[in-house]
Amino acid sequence: MSMPSSQPVAKTGDSIRQTFLTFYEQKGHRILPSASLVPEDPTVLLTIAGMLQFKPIFLGQREAEVPRATTSQKCIRTNDIENVGRTARHHTFFEMLGNFSFGDYFKEEAIAWAWELSTEVFGLPPERLVVSVFREDDDAFAIWRDQIGVPPHRIIRMGEADNFWSSGPTGPCGPCSEIYYDFHPERGDEAIDLDDDSRFIEFYNLVFMQYNRDAEGTLTPLQNQNIDTGLGLERMAQILQQVPNNYETDLILPIIEKAAAIAGLKYHDCDDKTKVSLKVIGDHSRAVMHMIGDGITASNVGRGYVLRRLIRRVVRHGRLIGIEGAFITQVVETAIRLAEEAYPAVRQRQSVIEAELTREEARFLETLERGEKLLAEILQRRSQQISGQDAFVLYDTYGFPLELTQEIAAEHGLAVDMEGFEAEMAQQRQRSKQAHETIDLTVQGSLDKLAEQVHSTDFLGYTDASSYSQVVAVLVQGELAQAAEAGTDVQVILDQTPFYAESGGQIGDRGYLSGEGLVIRIDDVQKDGDIFVHVGRVERGTATPGARVTAQIDRACRRRAQANHTATHLLQAALKKIVDDSISQAGSLVAFDRLRFDFNCPRPLTPEELQQVEEQVNTWIAEGHQADVAIMPLDTAKAKGAIAMFGEKYSAEVRVIDFPGVSMELCGGTHVGNTAEIGLFKIISETGVASGIRRIEAVAGPAVLEYLNLREAVVRDLSERFKAKPEELPERITTLQNDLKAAQKQLDSLRSELALVKSDQLLQQAETVGNLKLLVAELPGVGADALKTAAERLQQKLGEAAVVLGSVPEAGKVSLVAAFSPAVIEHKLQAGKFIGGIAKRCGGGGGGRPNLAQAGGRDPAKLPEALAAAKQQLQQALG
Incomplete structure (x- = not known):
């Protein structure tokens, strides 16, 4: 990418952030802190936009504390995770700089200030800027043309898909206008194509939130016209620092260079494939640092799964560039150093961040080893190719790189079903997109319809256990109702209440609403914004909006x-x-x-x-x-x-x-x-x-x-059963446990002796394959330990031999053992890998040493089939 000498000197990411906030502070905006990546909104998994913390204000559910605000918001999006590192501007973690108006200023000021900031403060040449507007937004077009002076041919009208913002099918929405930077003005203005990423980058989006869309799609003007904007910090840094992509800005490049140094590489000397891995490490390191810093811990569900997946991608891409051991905390230390000026909490919580990363990295390195073992088992199936599902399980569950799967498969003369793999990936992307992409401002239908009509519930419960209240609304199965008869489950909204609504970990109160001929039992109370929703059942009478009731909590509860x-x-x-x-x-x-x-x-x-x-x-x-x-x-x-x-x-x-x-x-x-x-x-x-x-x-x-x-009742019952005083129970139980262990040990010894007797009878079933002996047989009812002893004994008596024994020691359980002599192992057979593959036929798995290994399964009906397969494979390998 080339840029003219007139371009202003490069600015640091920190200075761009501070310049933005200071500019809008001087325009009367209050600088507010970034919201946590864990949003208050339960409909969104992670904070994905700067406007999310202001959602209740845009909905009219909460009064704005200030008329104007500006923020630098931490954001996480994972719906395009596969593009991270492969394009110039896709990230999981990014910072959105925003200025917001809550019914204060509107289009003229928002456009004028965005242009002033871009051209006069950041010094972008006006001739390099192109703007877009919604095709029907003549007001915005006129402001850009007549007040700002942008040539009409550089104001591009675009359709609803590109320039009309909405959070969902209904709710607040409005046209938007975007500012693009032109990297190649020499190509001329005859056919400006804003979809050309090689030429244009959209860096500032101005949303004019002026309508409300109802269920029929009708747009009506909002009472307050709001402004919601977003300027991408990483994108502005790319422009001002004159680098070819966001990753080579000072916001991310030091992290990339640290990872490269650990791998013994220099970033700018690497090939494209290695650069992609380094970019993934740079991006994800910032994401996991901030997620853990905001209190998220790795798990297999929700945002914890997102964190775990990102950590594993960092480790996996580290392996791809040659890093074998643990390294992630070293990289994240650089990320902390870069972020601490704007977000000091990451330095304060460094020990927590590093502890979580160390645990997850160690676990995943073990998982990767299991993935390598699974791939070896897949290769043993002798199929024509590795299925797309197997490749995806290796990739997604075990974090095994697809490229490595393809490389190893090719060494064995196999291909990978890429069509099947891509189908699995497409399904996962869809799941991820549904979980992370949209901000739904219209959850819970009828309750949201009430948001503009119903005042916040007045909570009296800190001082009063009862109140005389009016029923504001009655809902049945989530829909507004004019009446609810006895026996109906209802949700009731009151103008004031003594009932505590579930929050802060404390469950909602129980109690009753009673009026003239009316009794409603309240079993729970929830909050929707500042509205208290009393959940219960009409016991007597008919519940109707407007009724006066006495609200009485259960004092004992x-x-x-x-x-x-x-x-x-x-x-x-x-x-x-x-x-x-x-x-x-x-x-x-x-x-x-x-x-x-x-x-x-x-x-x-x-x-x-x-x-x-x-x-x-x-x-x-x-x-x-x-x-x-x-x-x-x-x-x-x-x-x-x-x-x-x-x-x-x-x-x-x-x-x-x-x-x-x-x-x-x-x-x-x-x-x-x-x-x-x-x-x-x-x-x-x-x-x-x-x-x-x-x-x-x-x-x-x-x-x-x-x-x-309850505990006393249990102790009394045990005392009666054992004929002992409570204080004598521990000694009595210990004696019984010791007796039981001794009896069990004697029983195991007898079973082992019986298994040896049975196994000796199998010697005559051994067959000769080349210069070796082969014995594959079932020993019914023999436990795993006895089966292992029998296999070892048989192999020793047969000499150079392969012995595989199977048993069903109890219902729903299969035991398998393989014992191989040194001569068998010389045929490139290992007991651990072999018996693990056989056990899969019985719905299980296992492994062990090359000469002796055990496995288990859950499908006894498949044992004969598994033993037959074992015999056939050994005959082929030894023959």
Whole structure:
């Protein structure tokens, strides 16, 4: 790519970001922080656009705190993951610079400021810029032509697919206008094709959100006209730094060069294939750093799966360029250094990020080895080609590079079914696209229709257990209803309520709504934005909008929830004090009968630590610490030391629950007024639920008595059965266990002796193949250990021989053993690989040493077939 000498000097990514934010701050915009990559919106897996944190404002569900805002938003998109590194501008992680107006300014200002920023601040030559507008947006066309002075032939009208933004089939939408940079103006303006990526790059998109589209497709003007823009930081860096693609900007290139150095390479000397792998490492390293930094941990579901997949792609592409061992933390250290100025949290959480990456990388390196073994088994099938499904399983499940599969297959004279592989890939892309591509502003149909009509529910439950309320709306099966008779399941919206709606881990209250001839049992309460949805069943009468009702919570359930919720706060404080001060909450459940607390910790807690934590919590309960509840600015609360849940988004004003000297947290839940009201606290279990995440389950308050009563009943029953006092039970059970082990050991010995007797009878079935002996047989009812002993004995008695034995020791289980002498192994046969392949015919697998190996299966009906196949393969190999 060539650029004229008049182009401004290159600017760093950090300076571009700051210049953008400062420019709009001077235009009256409030600089707001990037939202977490874990969005508040439950319909979106990851934050994919700068406007996502403002969705409730655009929907009219929440008032804007400021009329104008500007942000640099971290974003993750994976719907085009296969293009990462192969094109100049596809990424999984990117930063979207945006300026937003919430019913304040509109097209004229948005266009004028975007042009001023691009040409006067960033210094882009006006003659190198082309703009697009929606084909019917004459207003935008006129502003660009008459007020900005863009020549009409460089204002391109485009259709709805390109220049009309909408989040879904219904909801807020509007035309947009985009600014493109022209890398090759020398090609002339006769036929401008904005789809030509080699010439044009779209770097700024201005969305004029001015309509609402209903279910019939009708557009009506919004009450407030909004502006939503996005400028790609990486794209502007490419333009200003005069490099051929986004990857060679200072935002990513240092990460790429670090990976190249680890592999003993120099990026600019590499071939195209190696450069693609290095670009993938550079891109994904930024993505996984920010994802873990925002509290995401690797798993097999949801955003945890996205993280795991990206980490595995980094490791896999490292292998492709020759890196054999662990390396990902070295690369991510460079990514942290580049990001810490704008996002200091990544440096603060460096130890958490590196610990998660180290664990996942080690696991995946082991998985890769298993993939190599699976490929070896596939090759043993002697098929004409490797199926597309097998190649995809190797690629997706084991992270085995397709190119490596093709290379190894070619060495064995085989091809790979690429058509089948691409079909599998297409299905996965579709799944990924559906999961990550759209921002749906119209979820839950009828509830969203109410958003513009219904005011936020007034919550009275911090002080009142009942209220006199009006029914605002009744929904049956998600649809608005004018009446709901007795026996109908309903959702009821009130103007005010004492019912707590599920949030912050605490479940919703239970209780009743009652009026003239009407009773509705409420089993749960959920929140949709700021609207409380009471879920229940009409017990008597008819529920109708406008009815006046008394809303009464179940006080006993509320007291239980309060005890459990306060106990979670005390539990976190005790964990920080006794185990590690860096422990933070990763999730929780506050129910009426129990509590669950998830926290980051790389190891299990010892029994002594659990006992100390439990004793500390009960000490604080007994001391009777009074709750101090206050509403204050977020910055003030943090300055006072209030604990916030990592990754949680808080408003400017927050509620602080303070038990002085013990615990102070930001929390919107309900709590006891004094810790003494809890009574008792008992830990039930401590387990691991994800990599680096531990879980404590416990009970507090009245639930402790119920728990102890249940345990006492169990102990009483055992005492009666064993005719022993409770304190004698451990010794009695230990004695019985020892007796059982001794009996089992004696039984196993007898079974082994019987198996040897049976096996000796098989010697006469051995056949001669060349200079070797071959014995393949079934020993019915023999366990795995006895079968192994028998196979070894038979091989020793036969001398240079191959012995394969199978058995069905119990229903639904198959055992297989292979014992090969040295002469058999010289025929390029290994017991481990051989018996593993045979076991697959019985729905299982296994392996072991070259001379002796065991395997298992789940389909006994296939054992005869498997043994016949083993005999045939050995006859061919040894003959």
